[in-house]
Amino acid sequence: MPAPLRIKLNPPQEKTLAQLQKAISISDRNRNLTHLVKLNTQITKKKLLKVIFTGFLASLGISMALRPKPVLGAEQVSFSLPILGEFHVSVDSLELFAKEGKIANDLKLYTSRLDQHTLTQLRQALQKQFEVSPTTVYRMTTMPMGEKFLKDIGEVIYTHPERNGLYAIRSALILAAADSGSLNAIDVMRHFPTQEIQVNTKLIFSLIKETANFLSYNQTTVDAIASIANQEVFSQSHINFEQSPDLRQQGIYSVQKKTMTFEIKRLRQTQLGLSRAYSLDAEIYLPQDISQPTPLIVISHGFGSDPSHFDYLAEHLASHGYIVLIPEHIGSSSKYKEAFLRGELSVDVSPSEFYSRPQDVTHLLNAIEENSEFQGLINWQQVGILGHSFGGTTALLTSGATLNQARINQICQRNQPTLNTSMLLQCRASYLPPAEYNLKEPRIKAAVAVNPMTSSILGPEGIGKIDIPTMILAGSEDIITPFIEEQAHPFLWLTNKNKYLGVMVGGTHSSISDEKGIANLPTLLKGPRPDLGRSYLKALSLAFFEVYLRDRSNYQSYLTNAYSQTISNQELPLHLIKSLTPTELEQAYGNKPPTPPIPEPLVAISPRQEKNILAEIKRTKTLKVAMRSDAAPFGYIDGEQDVWTGYCADLADSLGKYLTKKLNLISEIEVIKLPSNLENRFELVQQEAVHLECGPNTIATDLKDISFSNPFFFSGSRLLVSNNNVAQVNLKKDLEEVAIGVLQNTTTAQFIQETYPQAEIIYFQEETGRSEGVKAATNGTIDAFFSDDILLRGELKQQNLVLENYQLVPKEPLTCNFYGLILPQEDLQWHNTVNIFIHEQAKQLQKKWLGQYFPQAVADLDYCLNKRKN
Known part of the structure; x- marks a missing residue:
């Protein structure tokens, strides 16, 4: 059995309770945490312990339900608070409570401050057993x-203040599963591989704050929706559904599958x-x-x-005269x-x-x-779509x-x-190359989204562009x-006339x-x-599609809360509304909601802010951009017209126009373009x-005084080899005596050396280095030249060489490179402004200059992000 573990909470640095209260209030701009815990200068030791321990156990209970993970440690849990001293709970006591419901003396100090509902949730979380193999x-x-x-959890639970707890948590999970073929909270706690685990109380408080979304704010939102729905019922009391068809029953048509x-x-x-196919x-x-x-x-x-999970719904709709298609989204x-x-997959x-899922729909149609x-x-x-979860987003x-x-x-x-937890999936989209993803299918005239994820992947900017009738269905206790x-907040972001929100309480x-x-x-979860x-x-x-596809207005009465109440069961109450406002949510909550119903704009450029780079640009009406002249298609000298051109040249001009408009300047900003190269690009x-x-420029995190924009393109790197020299360049061997050209002082050079x-x-140097290297590889002076795929293709085009006479090897890239604009460090406003510009304004430039390279970039991106770890 491992040695006892000691968990120490890192409290805020304040030395008095009054200072602690002040720090929490300041850090919480919406004051929700202060409202939640009711911390004040007269707070007693008992109340503070209740706040800390309740929040700690609440997040344990919720997180264990989502996915088992350790929150406490081995034989003893120890946490300290300023002035109040240290407190201890043994894992043995937690295990006794989990198995028998008995509360030992050391646990009683804390459980006496919890209500019965919280105690029940805690015990269920500690009891929960997940049958799973260590391999899985x-x-x-x-x-x-x-x-x-x-x-993310490792930021809260770690073995050292400067070390993320990822590996310790993973080790505990694997060891616990290997020990018994299953996982539960107690086993995971007992398998931590370290002598001490520290818990970041600042993040614990942050999680307590977020818990309010699942508790008080969630409840008041449901109450507000119920109130609005009941008002609609009163106004619709004249409708009699007893003589109307029951839409839950099968229709008149037999169905062939x-x-x-x-x-x-x-x-x-x-x-x-x-x-590729x-x-x-x-x-x-x-029907x-x-x-x-x-x-x-x-x-x-x-x-x-998979499609079979919606057999019941497809059969139902088809029996009412609809042809129903359910594609299998093969990548998910x-x-x-x-x-x-x-x-079998990495x-x-x-x-x-x-973007592949929406394209599946278009290809199928x-x-x-x-x-x-x-x-x-x-x-x-008369084409509609219905989706659940990721399918709802689709x-x-x-x-x-x-x-x-x-x-x-x-x-x-x-x-x-x-x-x-849906952010785990949503954040995968942050790796997509910036591009104009036009996924709208014009044949679709109405949509139903059940439990969709929307908050960040779409946001108010994305959802606000929907212009067809839309219904969102949700469960109030959805933790996925x-x-x-x-669902609730995104419903507010819909700007189309015909919208509905259904909630199963x-x-x-x-x-x-x-x-x-x-x-x-x-x-x-069930x-x-x-x-x-x-x-x-x-x-x-069925009612929704009857109204908005078949244009049967007599079914409109079914799209009311009066009908919803007719079919609603007290075991799973149902409400349906057509309108909801941020004011109604705030009034129901009694305070400013913990999460703003309408999120702040991505960037707010204020012409009144006279500071840093934006202020300088406004004052001087000048934008200075450095760019390369040896890196087609990003920046190069057009041999035919003898002009400095490329993606970066157009980007600089476009950014100047963008800032002129955003900063409300009368005269247009002058764009000054300066040459850069491998040696001075960071220094400039x-x-x-x-x-x-x-x-x-490959995005890096270890460079002093600079940062990078969000990625604007991606490329793998390969060797350029002539067709008659491929056998000589065998990457399965050590390439002894194989002459490989590379640009000096680059990450690609470092890779080849190591x-x-x-x-x-x-080694090739200076601005002509890549051009000379490609010439050397194509005329046989060297065996191969190593560089980024897009730059090799761009240089071949510059030299009017036919790609079919050469090969870019291997099939999978040797290195992976996200490109970002080089920016000064610690100017967040400028950083965000450039990122918004890339997203909103630079897409046509990407299509013009980089579009032909996009398919290879996507292929390389998938491989690089997910390649199997050695």
Whole structure:
């Protein structure tokens, strides 16, 4: 058995309770934490202990329900508070409480301050057993999303103040699973591999603050929705549904189900790996004996799900005269998940899945429209979509919502622990290359999104672009895509006229799933009466599509809370509303909500702010940009016109126009372009000679006095080899005596030196280095030239060389390079302004200059982000 562990909370530095109260109030701009814990200068020792311990155990209970992870340590838990001293609880006492419900003396000091409901939740969290193999635990905790999750927790739980607790937590999980083939909180605590674990109380308080979203604010929001819904019921009391058809019942048509496969020639992540073509499977439900073209509905399943989980809904809609298609999103289906957990894949979910899923819908509609079997069967002016979870997001994207790369990058760069587990998946999109992802499917006329994730991946900027009728359905107790952040607030951001929000009180993320899909889920995730949830979805979705696809106004009465109350059951109450305002939420809460219903704008450039780079640009009306002249297509000399051109040249001009408008200047900003090279690119920014440097600069974190923008492009690196010299360059060997050219003082040079020390390395320098190196590789002076893929292709084009006469090897890139603009450090306003510009204004420039390189960049990105760890 491991030696006892000692957990020490790092309290704020204040030495008095009054100072502690002040620090918490200042750090919490919305004062929600102060409101939550009611901390004041007269606070007693007993009350403070209750605040700390209750919050600590509450986050333990919630987090264990989400995914088992250690919050306490081995034999004894010790935490200290200023003035109040140290306090201890043994793990043995926690185990006794978990198994028998008995409360030992050392635990009684704290449990006496908890209500019975909290005690029950704590015991359930400590009892919860997860049957899982150590291999699966290892796979899940080393995949990008799993590792990100543990790293976030490692900011709270660590073995040393300067060391993240990721590895200790992972070790405890794997060892506990290996010991018994399952996981529970006590076992994980006892398997920590260190002598001491420290807990960051600042982040604990932050988690306590966020807990308010799941507790008090969640409840008052549900109350506000119920109140609004009940007012609607009163105004609709004249409607009599007893004589109306029951939309939960099957329709009059018999249904034929068939499976079809369509071959799609497009780059996509699949369960076999990254493929340039893939098979798109779809379940198709056809109502029989239809005499005229009928509406079509696409159903998009969630992450780790599959089409069969929505058989019940497809059958129901088809029986009412709809053709229903359910594509299998091959890069995020249950088959894909199982292949990953078996170790057959190194990619948990590709960032490209965020645009591949909506494209699956478009490809499927194209294939069906071109298929002679369906000619005359479908009314293409009556197409709708319904999706659940990741599928709900997919439905919103195809309906006109846009990927909000600026917001997702900003949120995910904060690296703050959160109880919103959907952010693990949403943050994968922060790795997407900046681009104009036009995912709207114009044939879709109405959309239903069930438990979608929306808060950052779409945000108010993305959701506000939806202009078709939209219904959002949610469960108030959803801990996968939390109700407040992912559905209630986003409903406010919809600007279209016909919008609806349905809430199942007590419902979870799985309240509408079929029995097969939730068979192995714990009750906490399954929720009460999923059969009721399924019946609600069948009725509301049918009514919605009848009104907004078939234009049957007589079904409008079903889209009221009066009808919802008719079918609602007290075990899973249902409310439906058509309007909600931030003011109503604030009034119900009685204070400023802990999370603003309308988030702050991404960047607010104020012409009144006379400071730093923006102030300087406004004062001087001058923007200084450095750029390369040896790096096509980013910056180069056009040989035919003898002009300095490229992506960076256009970017500098466009940024000047953007700032002129944002800073409300009458005359246009003058853009001064200065030359940069490998040797001086960082120095120019460090010495404030320029406001930014643009070029193929690999983002790094260890450079002094500079930072980088969000990535604007990505490239792998390869060797350029002539066709008749490929056999000589065998990367499976040590490349002894193989002459490889490389630019001096670059990351690519460092890689070759460290990876192939026996190769004969030929260094090229100055601005002509890459040009000379490519010439040497193509005329046989050297065996190969090593550089970034896009730069090699750009230089070949500059020299009018035909790529088919050469090869870029190997197939998978040797290094991975995110490109960012070089910016001065510690000017957050300038940094954010440039990032917003890249996202909002530079997309056409990317398409113009970098579009032809985009397919290879996406392929390399998928490989580099998810390559198997050695």
